Amino acid sequence: MKIIVAISVCIVFSFSLLGQESLLANLEKDxxxxxxxxxxxxxxxxxxAHSLEMLGKKNLDVRILHRFGRVNLGINQFFGLDxxxxxxxxxxxISDNLMVxxxxxxxxxxxxxxxxxxxxxxxxxxxxxxxxxxLVAGASVWTEESFATVKPGFSERSAYYLQLxxxxxxxxxxxxQLSPILLQKGMIENPGELQTIFAVGGGAxxxxxxxxxxxxxxxxxxxxxxxxxxxPLSVGLDIETGGHVFQLHFSNAVGMNERAYLTQTTDSFxxxxxxxxxxxxxxxxxxx
Amino acid sequence: xxxxxVGLLLCISIMLQAQQNRFxxxxxxxxxxxxxxxEDIEAHSYTGVAVVDITNGQVEFSLLIKDFKxxxxxxxxxxxENYMESDRYPRAFFKGNLDKHNASLFFKEGxxxxxxxxxxxxxxxxxxxxxxxxxxxxxxxLAAQTNFIVKPxxxxxxxxxxLSNKIARDIKVSIQIAALKKI
Numbered sequence: 001m002k003i004i005v006a007i008s009v010c011i012v013f014s015f016s017l018l019g020q021e022s023l024l025a026n027l028e029k030d031x032x033x034x035x036x037x038x039x040x041x042x043x044x045x046x047x048x049a050h051s052l053e054m055l056g057k058k059n060l061d062v063r064i065l066h067r068f069g070r071v072n073l074g075i076n077q078f079f080g081l082d083x084x085x086x087x088x089x090x091x092x093x094i095s096d097n098l099m100v101x102x103x104x105x106x107x108x109x110x111x112x113x114x115x116x117x118x119x120x121x122x123x124x125x126x127x128x129x130x131x132x133x134x135l136v137a138g139a140s141v142w143t144e145e146s147f148a149t150v151k152p153g154f155s156e157r158s159a160y161y162l163q164l165x166x167x168x169x170x171x172x173x174x175x176x177q178l179s180p181i182l183l184q185k186g187m188i189e190n191p192g193e194l195q196t197i198f199a200v201g202g203g204a205x206x207x208x209x210x211x212x213x214x215x216x217x218x219x220x221x222x223x224x225x226x227x228x229x230x231x232p233l234s235v236g237l238d239i240e241t242g243g244h245v246f247q248l249h250f251s252n253a254v255g256m257n258e259r260a261y262l263t264q265t266t267d268s269f270x271x272x273x274x275x276x277x278x279x280x281x282x283x284x285x286x287x288x
Numbered sequence: 289x290x291x292x293x294v295g296l297l298l299c300i301s302i303m304l305q306a307q308q309n310r311f312x313x314x315x316x317x318x319x320x321x322x323x324x325x326x327e328d329i330e331a332h333s334y335t336g337v338a339v340v341d342i343t344n345g346q347v348e349f350s351l352l353i354k355d356f357k358x359x360x361x362x363x364x365x366x367x368x369e370n371y372m373e374s375d376r377y378p379r380a381f382f383k384g385n386l387d388k389h390n391a392s393l394f395f396k397e398g399x400x401x402x403x404x405x406x407x408x409x410x411x412x413x414x415x416x417x418x419x420x421x422x423x424x425x426x427x428x429x430l431a432a433q434t435n436f437i438v439k440p441x442x443x444x445x446x447x448x449x450x451l452s453n454k455i456a457r458d459i460k461v462s463i464q465i466a467a468l469k470k471i
Contacts, residue, residue, distance in 0.1 A: 033335075038354075
């Protein structure tokens with residue numbers, strides 16, 4: 001019995017000598033280390049919806065968004081490209097976990113603003129968070145002239161939303177997020193509509209090369225929408241060129257802020273009422 | 289008889305274990321600098337892992353690419369995603385030997401200039417390299433520092449042509465280790 005024990009001890013020691021092959025073998029792993037998972041999406045938006053990504057501190061993101069007319073309008077409207085709607089936006093990273101943004105859309109001359117914060121960041125190691133969790137709060141007001149007999153006031157033209165984003169980068173190519181959103185409108189504009197709308201959203205990306213990824217962005221309103229409203233669905237291609245991100249996509253949504261794409265999407269994606277659009281994001285690093 | 293033999297083996301094993309004179313640090317500082325007329329880029333990490341075995345002159349170094357911190361978060365993201373592909377190749381690794389190793393020098397305080405020859409693995413590509421290291425034997429441990437050049441092209445790191453005049457072809461790398469402690 002003793003011999004067996006002694007032999008095992010010898011074997012163990014011999015192994016530790018063989019371990020000389022790599023000096024670092026047992027030393028490299030630091031149990032106190034936590035590694036943050038980054039780069040779940042190329043941009044701070046999946047396509048229309050906010051993504052799991054944040055801007056870095058002191059980064060200014062100039063975003064120029066275009067949505068064209070329906071592709072099935074044919075050659076007379078150059079497959080929709082003759083008709084354009086745009087949003088110009090500026091996002092800024094106050095810290096790595098807090099960003100703000102403003103924008104103005106041509107559609108209804110609408111101004112919007114938001115604040116977005118990352119509550120939990122996905123990480124591995126000593127601290128292990130399987131998910132990233134973010135919160136976005138935003139507001140918008142349209143400023144287009146109304147021809148109604150009683151002109152709506154500021155509060156009627158306003159809308160507010162609160163969105164929770166939870167998601168995970170599963171591997172270096174695939175990320176998935178869910179994003180329930182609560183939207184409160186200042187007034188009812190269409191038959192069948194409620195002032196409070198609750199929707200669930202989903203977004204994903206699949207990166208197929210270092211600089212290119214496929215994206216999908218979908219929202220399903222659970223309650224409160226007008227009878228003619230459809231679920232906004234977008235599929236796209238992200239191309240990143242170092243500083244610029246081009247998000248090219250096809251979508252049935254024309255709106256480029258939360259109120260607009262959730263409540264004013266009336267085209268059916270599956271019936272072919274889709275539009276080409278792109279988001280152009282250019283990031284500037286401000287300060288030293 | 290058997291017991292004696294086993295006992296002898298055990299003694300030898302223990303002696304060999306005791307002979308190891310290894311110095312170790314988990315706080316090696318690594319910086320790199322890319323200088324071009326258009327843009328200067330630098331990044332720093334303070335979590336390199338280094339081991340020097342002064343008995344046989346073996347040197348090993350390991351570094352997680354994601355630990356490099358840039359002033360510009362976007363640059364850091366591009367460095368990881370587009371150039372180093374750190375999800376696929378998480379660490380850089382060096383394994384080598386001191387060329388003219390003289391263990392006795394390491395037992396008295398002072399500077400030792402050595403060259404080390406070995407293999408550097410970066411971005412999944414392994415290449416033979418030779419660098420100079422300055423060791424300083426101090427009471428509180430063994431300090432080490434080295435400067436060398438790494439060419440991204442040698443390690444299959446592609447730079448798109450439109451960015452080629454913003455990223456240097458020769459990247460200066462500097463490693464500073466304040467104190468390797470005896471294990």
